[in-house]
Amino acid sequence: MIKSLITRFQQGYRTIGYPDPGATEPVMPARFRGRPVFDSSKCPADCRQCVDACPTQAITIADGKIKLDLGRCLFCDDCARACPEQAITHSRDYRLTVRQASDLIVNSDQEIKLAAALDGKLRKLYGRSLQLRQVSAGGCNGCESDVNVLTTIGWDLSRFGISFVASPRHADGLLITGPVTENMKQALKIAYDALPDPKIVIAVGACALSGGPYINHREVNNGAANIVPVDLFIPGCPPHPMTILDGLLRLLGKIEAGKS
């Protein structure tokens, strides 16, 4: 007992202050690969090195402009390493979450249209208390682990009124990871149907957004949106916990829509 108390004292208070007013902004690791940034002006004519190097065909070039599908992006650096002109860099910006699938496709010179808050009735219902049921549907335990980490004392997700519950019957929404394997399709549908209305769906990670590395495998369904309607898309492979937290807080209107 005494040893427990001493250890508790030694371990200290470890929850991050963010996003409390006055708290320091979280610092991402120096080598963190956030949103890829393209400088199309450096692109030699007819160069397609990045397009060809991308493992998930996330990059397209049209009229000399590079377009990136954040839903497919594995944030893997293969494009930047292939680029002969160093036109591709990764910013350390972890804010990537959007509300519409179409907003995942960004032009090189365009800001990401970050997620807006739930509106009206939904925000009133869930703004201060959101209970989620997590369903892994072919996830590799990367996304699952970094969702789980938000419930540890370092992040303490429950201080925002968000928690994970054991049954869809107790939940307001689903948080889905994985490309939705054929073998999990039915279970996912059953879980979705078991949620009381109104319900929301959050898709986390490249697999759940597009199929990720498994795009177009006959064993998968290329992401959650092909099975259930999705309200929030959180890119990454896996997304950093800050990316997930930022997305959840934006959805609940706890981070102002205009603030980037």
Place this chain on the structure above:
Amino acid sequence: MTQTTPSSTMSFVEIINGQPLERSAIPDLPLPQFQNAILDAVQDGHRVAALFGTPHQDPAKLNVYAVLADDRRSRFHAAGTSVSVDGFPSLTPRCPQAHLFEREIAEQYGVKPLGHPWLKPVRFHRSYRAGTDAWNRTATDVVQAGVMEFYQITGGQVHEVAVGPIHAGIIEPGHFRFQCDGETILHLEISLGYQHRGVERAMQGGPDHRSLHYAETLAGDTTIGHGCAYAHMLESLSHCRISPRAAAIRGIALELERLANHVGDLGALSGDVGFLPTASFCGRIRGDFLNMTAALCGSRFGRGLVRIGGVGFDVETTLAADLLKRLDVAEQESRGAITLLWETSSVMARFEGIGTVPKDTAAELGMVGPAARACGLDMDSRRDHPSGIYRFSHVPVSTWRGGDVFARAYVRWLEIQRSIQFVRDQLKTLPSGELRSAVAALQPNAFAVTMQEAWRGEVCHIALTDAQGRFERYKIVDPSFHNWMGVAMAVRGKQISDFPLCNKSFSLSYCGHDL
């Protein structure tokens, strides 16, 4: 200890980890000789590292290859045979280690191991040989995970409990079917396959742009383990030698991966017995280890660190110094949090004597990794089949006795201390060398085995290349594939309420098994 080759495997070819062979050098044995050699070798203490099928030129036949691990002599023994697509006599009744491998052959190629006592699907997908099915399902029959005949016990007080595929926590899906007499588990049947993404099938014809990403996400918590086994395969087949520096950085990353997962698992075990202090502390300290990996390569799970021919990122002097400082803090905090477990009687009462797997059962099932070492099996592929930095820097093997939840927890604590020391030594004495060496085309018509001791146990990859140097077959064996049956044995005759604790004490991968 005698160091002679057992006569049983004389007919097999002997290779070491990462040594490429001409496919023609792999003996093609008659089936009885092939099977008898496996039985004799297992009797002599060898393990079945892999047993898998590949298509044969003759559509009436199937090739079957076996890779046996001789841990004492740091050798693998490989051979092939061909069987009739109408079926072949099952090894499983005489060799339980072959059980899941033979089910896998049946599912992938529609060829039945005759007399197999437990012939059920593994991952619930259609056969790779169109029009064939080991369970006589037609093209219109549903092939869906969990749709099969479960073992059932009937009787007055006997009842059935079905759990999953979706579980209560944030974990991967799988189905558990218990036959219980009151609170006592008579039998647990584990039916997986929900995570099946078709990786082995997609690897055929590779390597391509996605192959390394498949390896990194085979089991996302074992990115470095599978990444290293895959990269080592390509380097073996292209006769590329990575620099000592790249090898050391891979070793650092592999041990950081082990540290993060072991510390996280001890926290989760603590939570499962309701001891919240260690659960809270370890949940956070796990993140400190993940963040060290992120300092190395930008990703908490090590994505992008392992590159073919070496590593994607260097560890400069300032980064090494920073990591050493963070390692000291994490070591001190881990020690405080984890030793609390052993000194708390309410924790020990729930750890000791729960979920026991006897040593001989573990050996018979072919269990690997910390779960096997917790049964007293002295094996660790970092020592037994070393590659990369482990050929020069040794990590002492940590074993314990008893095979219960406590032993599986305590082996992790021993390994945590060894891994921290290893990472510290490497950071202080990083050798020089190129980050990446050039990689040539893969050797055509070749066969190679690579093995890496990831945190759950040995990751084994086997490649067969065709005349163009492409993968004709890429076989992946995750440690969980060897160990899931161990979970079923650990809970037999025990209280059903102990199942979550027993399951966590193994902490196996669902997607690593399902591929």
